[in-house]
Amino acid sequence: MMRHEVYITTNExxxxxxxxxxxxxxxxxxxxxxRAHVGDYPKFFKMDTLSKLGFVAxxxxxxxxxxxxxxxxxxxxxxxxxxxxxxxxxxxYQETIxxxxxxxxxxxxxxxxxxNIVTGEIAIRNKYFGETSFIVMEHCDESIMARELQNAFLxxxxxxxxxxxxxxxxxxxxxxxxxxxxxxxxxxxxxxxxQLNESTNxx
Amino acid sequence: xxxxxxxxxVSDNIxxxxxxxxxxxxxxxxxxxxxxxxxxxxxxLPEPFTASLMDREMVNEIAAxxxxxxxxxxxxxxxxxxxxxxxxxxxxxxxxDKVLFILxxxxxxxxxxxxxxxxxxxxxxxxxxxxxxxSEYFRNPNTPIVVSxxxxxxxxxxIQAMRELESGHFDYVVTVGADVQSAxxxxxxxxxxxxxVDPCKPFDANRTGLNLGDAAATIIYTKKDKVTDxxxxxxxxxxxxxxxxxSGPSRTGEGSYRALRxxxxxxxxxxxxxxxxxxxxxxxxxxxxSFAIERAGLSNVPVNGLKGYYGHTMGAAGILETILxxxxxxxxxxxxxxxxxxxxxxxxxxxxxENKPTDKRAFIKLLSGFGGCNVALLMAKGGVS
Numbered sequence: 001m002m003r004h005e006v007y008i009t010t011n012e013x014x015x016x017x018x019x020x021x022x023x024x025x026x027x028x029x030x031x032x033x034x035r036a037h038v039g040d041y042p043k044f045f046k047m048d049t050l051s052k053l054g055f056v057a058x059x060x061x062x063x064x065x066x067x068x069x070x071x072x073x074x075x076x077x078x079x080x081x082x083x084x085x086x087x088x089x090x091x092x093y094q095e096t097i098x099x100x101x102x103x104x105x106x107x108x109x110x111x112x113x114x115x116n117i118v119t120g121e122i123a124i125r126n127k128y129f130g131e132t133s134f135i136v137m138e139h140c141d142e143s144i145m146a147r148e149l150q151n152a153f154l155x156x157x158x159x160x161x162x163x164x165x166x167x168x169x170x171x172x173x174x175x176x177x178x179x180x181x182x183x184x185x186x187x188x189x190x191x192x193x194x195q196l197n198e199s200t201n202x203x
Numbered sequence: 204x205x206x207x208x209x210x211x212x213v214s215d216n217i218x219x220x221x222x223x224x225x226x227x228x229x230x231x232x233x234x235x236x237x238x239x240x241x242x243x244x245x246x247x248l249p250e251p252f253t254a255s256l257m258d259r260e261m262v263n264e265i266a267a268x269x270x271x272x273x274x275x276x277x278x279x280x281x282x283x284x285x286x287x288x289x290x291x292x293x294x295x296x297x298x299x300d301k302v303l304f305i306l307x308x309x310x311x312x313x314x315x316x317x318x319x320x321x322x323x324x325x326x327x328x329x330x331x332x333x334x335x336x337x338s339e340y341f342r343n344p345n346t347p348i349v350v351s352x353x354x355x356x357x358x359x360x361x362i363q364a365m366r367e368l369e370s371g372h373f374d375y376v377v378t379v380g381a382d383v384q385s386a387x388x389x390x391x392x393x394x395x396x397x398x399x400v401d402p403c404k405p406f407d408a409n410r411t412g413l414n415l416g417d418a419a420a421t422i423i424y425t426k427k428d429k430v431t432d433x434x435x436x437x438x439x440x441x442x443x444x445x446x447x448x449x450s451g452p453s454r455t456g457e458g459s460y461r462a463l464r465x466x467x468x469x470x471x472x473x474x475x476x477x478x479x480x481x482x483x484x485x486x487x488x489x490x491x492x493s494f495a496i497e498r499a500g501l502s503n504v505p506v507n508g509l510k511g512y513y514g515h516t517m518g519a520a521g522i523l524e525t526i527l528x529x530x531x532x533x534x535x536x537x538x539x540x541x542x543x544x545x546x547x548x549x550x551x552x553x554x555x556x557e558n559k560p561t562d563k564r565a566f567i568k569l570l571s572g573f574g575g576c577n578v579a580l581l582m583a584k585g586g587v588s
Contacts, residue, residue, distance in 0.1 A: 087329070090316055113391065138346060141346060147370075
C-alpha cells in the first residue's frame with residue numbers, strides 16, 4: 001500500500017515527498033493552493049488559518065490517495081495534533097473585545113476559537129461520520145502521536161485515519177504534516193517531528 | 204462477565220461553586236441547589252449574563268494551604284486541586300511513569316490573551332504548557348495529553364483514558380476536566396445569542412439558551428482483571444461527527460445517534476437507569492438530542508440534564524456529569540432536571556424536574572459540540588455483559 005503524505009509550511013509544499021511549486025508565502029499560499037487545486041468550495045474563504053491549512057492539506061492528501069470521494073462513511077477518523085490549539089483565532093477574537101469602547105464580538109470569529117473546528121470542516125466536506133478528535137501537547141512528539149493513532153483504532157468502526165500535525169500560531173506561521181494511515185498498517189514514526197521542530201525553531 | 208480486562212474508576216472529585224468534593228456536590232444537586240446567578244457588569248461586559256462562578260478568593264486560600272501558590276493561574280489552581288483531591292483518596296504515586304495525566308479543556312488560560320493581564324508568561328496560554336504545570340506539580344514524568352474537542356472534551360478525555368489503559372501503556376490515568384469563565388468566553392457565546400439571561404431551562408418549551416459555569420472535575424481510571432459489583436466500569440465510548448455544520452447540530456441528530464448506537468451495542472436498554480444528556484437548553488441542541496435518542500430506540504429510557512445546576516462547564520462538563528451520574532446510581536436515584544417544566548421538544552422523552560427512584564445500574568453520558576462532534580459513553584456498575 002502506498003503511503004500518502006502532505007507537508008505544508010509557510011514557504012514549502014510537498015505531496016508524497018515531491019515539491020509542489022507555488023508563488024505565494026504565508027496565508028496567501030493557502031489561498032493559492034485552494035485556487036489551483038480545489039476551487040469549488042467557497043466556504044474556504046470564511047475559515048480561520050488553521051482550518052484553511054487543514055482543509056487544503058487534506059484536499060491535496062485525498063487527491064493523492066485517488067480513491068472515490070464524497071461518499072458518506074463512518075470508518076475514517078480525523079485525528080489531529082498540535083501545540084498552539086486555536087491560538088491564531090483566539091488572538092483574532094480577543095482583538096474584537098480588547099477595547100471596551102470598541103467592543104464588537106463576532107460569532108463568525110468566535111466559532112473558530114476551538115481547534116477541533118477544522119476536523120468538523122473536513123468531516124463536512126468529505127461526509128465523514130466517524131470519530132473526529134484534536135489533541136494538544138507541549139511539543140511535537142512522534143512517539144505520543146504514534147501511540148494515540150494506535151489507540152484511535154481501538155474504536156472497532158475506525159479502519160483508517162486522516163491525521164497528523166496541524167499547527168498555526170498566526171497567519172504567517174503554520175505547519176501541516178498530514179497522512180492517511182490504515183488500521184492494518186502500524187502507524188509508527190508517521191510524523192517526522194524533527195522536520196517540524198526545526199521549522200518551528202526557524203520562525 | 205468475561206475474562207477481558209475492564210476499565211474501572213478508582214476515585215473522583217468535583218470542584219464547583221456547589222462544593223469542593225464529589226459528596227458535597229452530589230448532596231447539593233440532590234437537594235436542588237444551584238449557584239446560577241445573574242451577573243451585571245462583571246468583567247466590564249456590557250450585557251448581563253447568568254453564570255455559576257467560583258469564589259476565587261476561597262480557591263486561592265485553599266490552594267495556598269497545599270502550596271499551590273501565586274505561580275499558578277486560577278485555572279491551573281483548579282485543575283491541580285481537583286487532581287490532588289482525587290489522588291489523596293488513593294495510594295497512587297503520581298510521580299510514577301505508569302501514571303498519565305489527561306486534561307480536558309476548551310479555553311484553559313485564554314484570559315492571558317487580554318493585554319491587561321500581566322504576571323504570567325504568555326506561553327501559559329498554550330494548553331499543553333498549562334497541563335504541564337499540573338503534571339510537574341505532581342512530579343509526573345510523562346507529557347500530559349490535552350483533549351480539546353469543544354463541549355465534548357470531558358467524555359473524549361475519558362475515552363482517551365480507557366484506550367491508554369486498554370493498550371497497556373499506563374496503569375493509571377488521571378483524567379481532569381476544567382474551564383473557567385472569562386470575558387472571552389461569555390462575550391463569544393453572547394455574540395452567538397446562545398446565552399439565556401435567566402437560569403437555563405433544559406428541554407423546556409420556554410428555553411432560551413444556556414448558562415456558563417466554572418468547574419474542575421477529575422476521574423482516575425485503572426484496569427482490572429476481575430471487577431466487583433461495586434466497581435464502576437467504563438464499558439464503551441464512541442465519538443461521531445454530524446458532517447453537517449460547524450456551529451449547529453444536525454437536525455436529525457446524526458452523529459449523536461451513531462455514537463449512541465455504537466456504545467449501546469447489544470446491551471439491553473432495559474439495563475439503563477437513565478441517559479444523562481448534554482441538555483444545554485438551547486433550542487437546537489435539546490431538540491436534536493431528543494431525535495437522536497428516539498432514533499436509537501431509547502425513548503423509554505429516563506433522561507436528565509444537569510446544566511440547570513452548574514450551567515455549561517465546558518471542558519469539565521463531561522467529567523462532572525459522569526461523576527454525578529455514578530453518584531446518583533449509587534444512591535438509586537435519577538437526578539431531577541432543574542429548570543425543566545413543560546416538554547419543549549418534538550420527540551418524546553421521559554423527563555422530570557423531581558428526583559426519581561431507580562434500581563438499575565448503568566447509564567449513558569451524552570454530549571455534543573461545535574465542530575459537529577458528538578460523544579456517548581456507557582458506564583455500568585459491575586460492568587455489562
